[in-house]
Amino acid sequence: MWVKVHDTPDFVFFNHAAHVTRGVSCVSCHGRVDKMEVVEQVEPLSMAWCIDCHRNPEEHIRDPALVTELDFKPPDGQTFEEYGRHWAEKLDINPNISCSTCHR
Amino acid sequence: MIKPNTNSMQKKYWRSLDELQGDPQLDEVIDHDFAAAAPPTSDGVSRRRWLQLMGASVAFGSMMSAGCRYPAQTIAPFAFRPQGRTPGIPQSYSTMLEFGGYAKPVVALSYDGRPIKLDGNPDHPDSGGVSDIFTQSTILELYDPDRSRNPARKGDDGMSDVLWDDVINNFKPLLAGRGVAVLAEPCSSPTVHRLKQVMLDANSDARWFEFTSVSDDQSDAGSRMAFGDVYRPQLRLEDAKVIVAIDADPLGDGARAMRNTLGFTQSRDADQLMHDSSFEMSRVYSVESEVTKTGCNADHRLALRFSQIASFLAALEAIIDRGSSQVDTAASNAEQILAAMAEDLLKHKGAGAVVVGACQPPEVHARAFRINSKLDNLGKTVELNQPAAAAPKSGVEQLGELTEAINQGQIETLLILGGNPVFFAPSDLNFADALAKVANSCHLSLYRDETTLACKWHMNAAHPLESWGDGTSPDGSVCLAQPMINPLFGGKSAIELLAIMTGQDEYSHDEHAGDEHAGDEHAGDEHAGDEHGEHAHGNERDLGLMMVHETNTGSLGGEHAEDAWRRAVQAGYIDGTAAQPASPTLTSMNLPADDGSWKERWNGSEPELIFRPSPSIYDGRFGNNGWLQEMPEFVTKLTWDNAALVSPETADHLQLDQGKIVNLKVGEKAISLPVYILPGLAYGTICTWLGYGREAAGRVAGLANLSIDSAGHDVRPLRTSGNWWSVPAVTTDPTSTVYKLATTQDHFRIDQLGIDEISHRMGPDGALIREGTFDSYRKFLEEHPHDPDHSDHGHDDEHAEESEDSQAAEESGSEESHDDHGHGEHWPGKHHLHFKNFDLTEPVWVTDPVAHRWGMGIDLNKCTGCNACVIACQAENNIPVVGKEQVSRGREMQWMRIDRYFITSEGDNMAADPGFAFQPLTCQQCEKAPCETVCPVAATVHSDEGLNVMVYNRCIGTRYCGNNCPFKVRRFNYFNYTDSQTFLKIPGDDRLQKADLQLQSLMMNPEVTVRSRGVMEKCTYCVQRIQNAKIQAKAEGNRPLAPNEIRTACQDACPAQAITFGDLQVADADVSKDHANPRSYLLLEELNVIPRTRYLARVRNPHPDLNSHSGTAAAH
Known part of the structure; x- marks a missing residue:
């Protein structure tokens, strides 16, 4: 049996594929799970927190091939935002913020 | 009584006699939205009744409890993930259900091993992928906590549970002994027939009887009279130009209804004129003693008593023998309809179909076979198939024989396979009394029903979705059933039971006897039949598989039989097994001549x-x-x-x-x-x-x-x-x-004040239901050519096009205004922008580019009112059942409703012989939605894709939105239909245990929020399906969605394919074509709320010589 650590309410519908195939890394929501002895929740997983990222996703976008690299750092001294903007444009990232994106 | 058809004759659409007569009480009810003036709870007895219903129908446990954090939940992960399986990603499997003696090929959608939705199998050549209310609701039956959970034996104080071993060890020797009878329902399963033969061969003292309440017996007897053998008519209505239903309901009866509905709507698809100007729409006559779906959708309907039908058909045959017919406008209405019907049938030899209902006596069926033969329809519109196994006698006769044998003491052991003969039996047989005399009686059934209680023993049956099986669909092809889930209560199917009783299981049963614990919670994890039929020998679950496999290897044949088997299980049927239509020779029959009683x-x-x-x-x-x-x-x-x-x-x-x-x-x-x-x-x-x-x-x-x-x-x-x-x-x-x-006929209707206001704004044509004749539609299309494949869907263009059309229509209006049906200046669908008293402002379209603009089209010319969409929506969207008491208060929860209107013409005898019209109604997703502006907490808002979305967790239940909705499509949860606590608190009622609630929660669609008390809910065009399709497309390399990729639940189910859905920006999408169709119109357009759902006006095809207000006519 596993205990669910990252739990959203039943009226929230979250899809992993929609995020990891579009360049959002595990670390953005789950933190450095690779460094945790016991997994704990590091982000609030609140609606405001979700929407913050949906409004300004650049900081959390990277090459989808690298989403599992939890210790990833942008190359050439770029900030996450600068690096992510490039990939957001390339992947045509326009996160939806209407209610039905997560609530059905 | 025929009325002159004058211009002054105005059609009137109404919902009930109370409305027609202007009952003031009725308006009082709708003045209060949701009839909410009544007290919120009812008296003790009714409340209790409601709670009981809750328990059995929709209860599912709410997982939440008080506190700021959610309680810890545990997950059981796969130790080894099955190939091709991702948790949370649904999978579809082909299987079948048996209904009305035929196989219904279906596809089951399964989430993490639990089936939650059934639809038709689109690959099956005779299915078309559509379904009906019974297919859709079978899921609820699977998870019904009232199902029997154990075998049982009757003792002095009622039934008590026993082990499967007890009942098998008791009955196996008995069934090999003396005085044995089996009573089954007629069934199309080749495996059951094979095992039946094994059993009868092994025991010469065993007899097999078949009986059910609704069957093809009368038709079979008629076929024996006409051809000397049993042939069953398969209608090819898509090729028919004249359809004559004689007390028949081809659109509503049994397993063939879906196939018939598909063909029916195809033959009546007036839009084929756009491709082929010589297209002729079929004309449908219905002569009937009840009110059927076919009758309601017929062009001419004649109501006759049951006993008059035979003589009417005799009169029809007499005219057909004469070879010519003409309508005499001075004759009675029934005579006119008869003459018109005969004329049409004679004119379309080989393209007509005379269909007789299952209830009519054999002579009527025999005569219809003869008429179809005379008209050269056999083998064309009416194909004849020989059923795999037809009993030589009718079910009622067989049950009579069995009862007689029991009463004479010939039967010592009686095994009843399924069905509920005690409840279905003719009352004069006193079958229950006879059954009580049988020393060893046993009933295999899903429920402990009336028959079970009259038997000495009971075996709990596995649900069709829990077992292997096979069956024959109406076209004769062999369909296969694979289990979707292990038996929830450890039941056995009829096939497994017969296999055990005939000793086919020797090596597997002994090892596993008694090892039959209900798989309640874990059943979902073990997906039996996952990989299309693995042989895991020794497992009792596979006994059914072995039996079905053995029966069907013959038709799979060859050295690649195993591959063929796997393909067949995957497809749900064995390719190439459909029957070849037979062409038997008609025998000469002496049928009584017309005695004229139909005129009386x-x-x-x-x-x-x-x-x-x-x-x-x-x-x-x-x-x-x-x-x-x-x-x-x-x-x-x-x-x-x-x-x-x-x-x-x-x-x-x-x-x-x-x-x-x-x-x-x-x-x-x-x-x-x-x-x-x-x-x-x-x-x-x-x-x-x-x-x-x-x-x-x-x-x-x-x-x-x-x-x-x-x-x-x-x-x-x-x-x-x-x-x-x-x-x-x-x-x-x-x-x-x-x-x-x-x-519910008066629920959510528009009162007289509203109707008056509509007609004030829109003129006399401001109808909710719009319809016209095929001739006028043809004329309209000739004057306004419309290319369905190159329609423009930009909104401004669309409006320009419509204006042109309507201008042109107006120009030609003067000459057409004396048209038969009082809607002369334009085709009925097109009369928007003809407002008499005000102008609509230009719609304010979304100016920002949007990814999608979702819209829906509902073709009223196709809709037969069958309700499949209503139940499909209920299954898809976790909609609760509220009970009779609440329904009578106007609190039903179904998101979709089908408004049924009676149609009469002014001056007609009030309500004597109305026409009928159906209109499915669900949220119209208004661009300027009145519900949104009144919500104080922004719980209902507009998405950029044009959906009027509901945020359940924000809703505080003011019901302002429902009050302000002009279409009355919002529903409110007056009670907590979902909370286990509600009914666990009933004093002294601990019958529904927590496990039962969890059982019911297995049925829920995990993609849709389960709503709580005090929350408004409504259709959102199946937003969960939209979102999932979009996510999938994005995950697959950000590909664009295919034009018709997303289908709503109602659309999937609709046997008439009346519903289209998709992105209005995509010109190739079916919905865009529907929206550009000249028949399309908006409901309540004068309100300028700009709905995203457009309706397509009905096209009727009345006989030119017959007067009828609505395509239907009076009986006398």
Whole structure:
């Protein structure tokens, strides 16, 4: 049996594929799970927190091939935002913020 | 009575006699939104009843409890993930259900091993991927907590549970012994037939009987008269130009209804004119004693009593023999319809179909075979197939023989495989008494029903979705069933039981006997049949597989048999097994000549009583299904009840009042039924439905030993071997006892004030239902050529196009304004922008580019009112059942409703012979939605893709939105239909345990929020399907969505394919074509709310020489 650590309410519908195939890394929501002895929740997983990222996703976008690299750092001294903007444009990232994106 | 068809004749659409007569009470009800003036809770008894219903129909545990954090949840991960399986990603499997003696090929959608939705199998050549209410609601049956969980044996104090071993060890030697009989339902399974033969070969003293309540027996007997053997007609309605239904309902009856509906709508698809200007729409006549879906959708409908039908058909044959026919406008209406029908049939030899209903006697069927043969229709529009196995005698005869044998002491052991013969049997046989005399009787069934209680032993059956099986679909092809889940209660299928009883299981049963614990919670993890039929020898679950495999290897053949088998299981049927149509020779028959009785008006003495399977719960076998019980029946809109249906004229004559109990008597036997006045029924006919008044069905339909009232009234006492489908004369004894019928026919309608305002703004044409004739549509299309494949869908362009059309229509209007139907200046769908008294502002379209603009089209010309969409929506969207009491308060929860309108013309005899129209209504997703502006908490808002979305977790339940919705499509949860606590608190009622609630929660669609008390809910165009399709497309390399990729649940189910859905920005999408169709119109367009759903006007095809207000006509 596993205990669910990252739990959203039943009226929230979250899809992993929609995020990891579009360049959002595990670390953005789950933190450095690779460094945790016991997994704990590091982000609030609140609606405001979700929407913050949906409004300004650049900081959390990277090459989808690298989403599992939890210790990833942008190359050439770029900030996450600068690096992510490039990939957001390339992947045509326009996160939806209407209610039905997560609530059905 | 035929009325002159003048321009002054205005069509009137109405919902009920109360509305027609302007009952002031009715308006009071709709003045209060949701009829909310009534107190929120009802009295103790009714409340209790409601709670019981809850428990059995929709209960599912709420996982949340108080506190700021959610309680810890545990997950059981796969230690080894099955190949191709991702948790949370649904999978579809082909399987089949047996219904009405045929296989229904279906596809089951399974989430993490639990099936949650069924739809038609689109790959099956005879299915078309569509479904019906029974397919859709089977999921609820699978998870019904009232299902029997153990084998049982009757003792002094009722049934007590035993082990499977006990019952098998007891019956196996008995079935090999003396005086053995098996009573089964007619069934199309090749495996059952094979095992039956094994059993009969092994025991010469064993006999096999088949009986059920609704069958093809009468047609089979007619076929024996006509051809000397049994052939069953398969209609090819898509090729028919004239369809004549003789007390028949090809659109509503049994397993063939879906296929027939597909063909029917295809033959009536007037838009084929756009491709082929010579296209002729089919013309449909219906002569019937009840009100059927076919009758409601016919161009001409004639109501005759059951006993008049035979002579009417004889008269038709006489005219066809004469070879020519002409309508005499001075003759009676019935004569005119007969003449027109004969004329059309003669004109379209080889493209007509005369269809007779299952209830009519064999002579009528035989005559129809002969007429079809004379008209050269056989093998063309009416194909004849030989069924795999047809019993030589009718079911009623066989049951009579069995009863006789029991009474003579010949039967010592009786095994009843499924069905519910005690409930279905003709009352004169006293079958239950006879059954009690059998020393060893055992019933294999899903529920411990009436028959179980009359038996000494009981075996709990596995559900069709839990077992391997096979069957033959109406086209003769062999379909295969694979289990979707391990048996929840460890039951066995008929195939497994027969295999065990005939010793086919020797090596597997002994090892696993008694190892049959219900797989309740873990059943979902072990997906039996996951990989299309692995042979895991020694596992008892595979006994069914072995049997089915063995039966069908013959037709798979060859060295690649195993591959072929796997492909067949995957497809759900064995390719190439469809039957070749037969062409038997007609024998000469002496059928009685027309005695003219069809012309006679009822003499007013004793009315005829006809029995029909309920359009909601069939013959009662679906009685414990809350979705079906609560589904408003298609024409009466009754829920939870049957009634004595009579026409207003008959009611008047017999002094019957709506909603009061009437006693119907034949000799000593009597039944009581509430009266429901249904315009359109034949004068002198009382129609009632079978299947109600059950006493051992379950918590939903009635359970006498727990003092749970039956839904509806039992009509069996009057149904005897001789009066199986009709009683020639009953005495009626009206009482003053008032009985509450819950009908939704007046719910959510627009009151007279509203109708007046619409007509003030829109002129006399501001109708909710719009329709016109095929001839006028052809004329319209000739004047306004329309290319369906190159329609422009930008909104401004669309409007420009419409304006042009309407201008042109206006120009030509002067000459057309004397058109037959009073809508001369334009085709009925097109008369928007003709507002007499005001201008619409230009719609404010979204100016920002949007990814999608979702829209829907509903073609009223295709919709038959069958309700499949309503139940599909209920299954898809986790919609609760509320019970009769709440329905009568206007609080039903179904997101979709189908409004049924009666149509009469002014000057017609009030309501004597109305036409019928159906209009499915669900949220219209208004661009300027009135509901959104009044929500104080922004719980209902507009998405950029044009959906009017509901945020349930924000809703505080003010109900302002529902009040402000002009279409009345919002529903409110008055009670917590989802909280386990609600009914666990009933004093002394601990029958529904927590495990049962969890069982029911398995049925829920995990993609849709389960709503709580005090929350508004409504259709969102299946937003979960939209989102998932978008996510999938993005994950697959950000590909664009295909034009018709997303399908809503109602669209999937619709057997008429009347619903289209998609992105209005995509010109290739079906919905864009529908929206550009000249027949399309908006409901309540004058409100300028700009709905995203457009309706397509109905096209009727009346005979040019017949006058009819709506394509239907009066009977006398």
